[in-house]
Amino acid sequence: MKPMYPSRAFAYANIALIKYWGKYNLEHNIPLVTSLSLTLDNYGTLTTITATDHEHDIFILNNVPQVGLPTIKVQRFLNYIRTQVGSSLKCQVESTNNFPTKSGLASSASGFAALALAAANFYAWDLSKRELSRLARRGSASAARSIFGGLVLLHGGALEETQSYAEPIPAQLDLNMLIVQCSDQEKSVSSTDGMRASAATSPFFPVFVDQQMGDIDSALHAIALKDLVLLGETMEYSTLKMHSCCLSSNPGFCYWNPSTVRIMDAVKKLRKQGAQCYFTMDAGPHVKILCPADQSEEIRAQLINTEGITCIDKAAPGRAAYMLRENET
Ligand code: PMV
Numbered sequence: 001m002k003p004m005y006p007s008r009a010f011a012y013a014n015i016a017l018i019k020y021w022g023k024y025n026l027e028h029n030i031p032l033v034t035s036l037s038l039t040l041d042n043y044g045t046l047t048t049i050t051a052t053d054h055e056h057d058i059f060i061l062n063n064v065p066q067v068g069l070p071t072i073k074v075q076r077f078l079n080y081i082r083t084q085v086g087s088s089l090k091c092q093v094e095s096t097n098n099f100p101t102k103s104g105l106a107s108s109a110s111g112f113a114a115l116a117l118a119a120a121n122f123y124a125w126d127l128s129k130r131e132l133s134r135l136a137r138r139g140s141a142s143a144a145r146s147i148f149g150g151l152v153l154l155h156g157g158a159l160e161e162t163q164s165y166a167e168p169i170p171a172q173l174d175l176n177m178l179i180v181q182c183s184d185q186e187k188s189v190s191s192t193d194g195m196r197a198s199a200a201t202s203p204f205f206p207v208f209v210d211q212q213m214g215d216i217d218s219a220l221h222a223i224a225l226k227d228l229v230l231l232g233e234t235m236e237y238s239t240l241k242m243h244s245c246c247l248s249s250n251p252g253f254c255y256w257n258p259s260t261v262r263i264m265d266a267v268k269k270l271r272k273q274g275a276q277c278y279f280t281m282d283a284g285p286h287v288k289i290l291c292p293a294d295q296s297e298e299i300r301a302q303l304i305n306t307e308g309i310t311c312i313d314k315a316a317p318g319r320a321a322y323m324l325r326e327n328e329t
Contacts, residue, residue: 006050011321012147013105015177015288017235017280018215019242020141020156021200021208023192030164031141031156032199033212036219038177038290039149041318043099044106047114050092058092077112077139078119085123093118099291099313105179105286107317108191112139113146113321121323129320133166149319151223153216168320171223176296178277178289179313180303182259187248189253191283193268198251200224208241232278232290239280244313255284259308263287266303268318275299 014037022032028065059066059074068073074093082088093115097107116136121125127135129147137144138153144166145152151169189197198205215238221228246253260281267279267289277291277299291299293316300312 005326006048007118008046008048008324008326009043009114009118009321010046010324011110011117011143012041012149013045013099013107013110013215014039014142014145014152014163015179015280016142016145016222016238016282017151017231017290018219018238019280020154021242021245022058022195022205023141024156024158025161028161028164029138029141030161031137031154031161033209034156034216035142035145035154036169036216037142037145037152037154037248038175039146039152039318039320040167040177040179040315042313042315043097043105043110043179044318045095045097045114046109046324047093047095047111048161049118050094052090053093054090054092057090060092060094062096074115075140077115080138081123081125081135085125087123089123091119091122101258105181105282105284107167108140109142112136112143115139116143116147117321117323130165130167132321134162134164135165136303137166150317153220169220169223173223173228173317174227174293175317176291176293177315178291178296178300178303179315180263180287180289180306181310181312182285182308183257183264189283190266194246194249194253194255194283195267198250201250202245202248204241204248205245207233208245211241227278228278228290228292232276235280235290236278239282243281255281257285257308259306260285260287262306262308263289263303266306270299270302275302 016037018036020031020035024032059071133144133147148168154166218234
């Protein structure tokens, strides 16, 4: 029987403080290392699923019907759910991001988290949050973390499928994240391709993997002690190691642009002047800056006129992914 109502879910993006880079298992999309992230309260994806009589699932992103790889990924994800619940019902998925798509701003994280929640509901698959995070992980590993709010740990490594899930880390840190957009272009190397190249060719990659649990332990220790200096330093170390794997791949590749480097330098300069701010970058040129909430406006004001940046958005820790009622916005 077709569901009578659309199923609608919203998920916020998250930014990894301690990055994952590399996959242990491609079939189940299990990350090679554990990671730690912060769910944001501004950027996110709204996804609505309705039944369709079409032969295939339809995927519309930001009002544009998709063809090719984006649709294939969504169909593959829905096929997995249908196999699990024994349904053959095809559907239409409409997703809207309130921030630039595919530019290293975590759109796949919020996208697959919202899709997992909306689709599980649509197919009446009753999952715990942990199971939902495992489902979201199949679409994009970082999406597993967006099922939860605040600080979130995603277990990775040589694990069984059931062992790679996300869980929230209780913490009371009055933090903000500034998102400095350094380009409006889509990224040139997808994170999956970048990870594959790094794992296959970078001599630094094994060291990155070896040191990961040490970085995770330091970050968790810093969170427990409310030590932003230790958390920020560990976060910068993690991102620089991840990007070193990209630069040292063969052939090497770089997600940064000149504005990225300008902002990294400016953050270090602000620290010398007494501000508490730390940078991190993902598979794109944008710089995310972790800082105490009460310093974020001043830090933003100091960076806003930096050459080449397109905007600076401010986020606080955000909530878990959630369902919307029929007429709710
Ligand atoms: O899981 P994906 O495909 O969204 O890749 C995420 C890769 C990084 O953002 C660079 C790291 C991370 O842990 O989020």
